[in-house]
């Protein structure tokens with residue numbers, strides 16, 4: 001494979017932030033570090049995380065079970081951390097369901113925190129509204145304006161972690177962090193990193209999974 005110099009640069013920039021190592025350690029312990037490249041994205045966004053394939057997808061676009069991060073050549077550390085957050089978020093969902101979803105499995109510190117922080121003790125994969133509720137409480141105007149994307153369940157914490165960890169990348173940050181209330185980013189990022197720490201602690205107690213759970 002040809003050297004991806006831009007990826008090397010982006011990863012070096014991101015390595016200045018300890019959160020990058022925390023995210024990568026967790027993904028490594030889950031055996032779920034995504035493929036990565038900085039040669040452009042499918043959507044034109046600055047970065048994207050593809051997890052899973054669709055049946056109509058060309059084989060060159062298909063990804064392995066850990067998914068793939070694609071970035072523009074000029075993406076910054078915040079973008080990389082944003083996409084790593086998506087990857088870790090999905091793994092935490094999978095881990096939660098491994099831990100509580102099967103007969104004989106027990107609650108642990110991670111699953112209890114997951115229940116509490118996700119604002120809904122009966123959280124399941126079909127109910128992803130909990131973060132939107134939190135955004136509504138913390139920043140109602142932002143929720144009303146950006147509910148369909150940046151304030152959505154899937155995106156709000158990735159933006160929070162990426163933008164609060166690495167606000168000043170080498171390159172201009174693409175997507176308007178100024179529109180996101182700073183206290184919201186800080187709160188969501190802190191919450192995410194606490195949950196990640198607990199998830200990692202449970203993960204290293206277990207044997208490395210053969211492959212990440214795909215859903």
Ligand SMILES: [Zn+2]
Nearest residue numbers: 082086155158
């Ligand atoms: Zn995102």
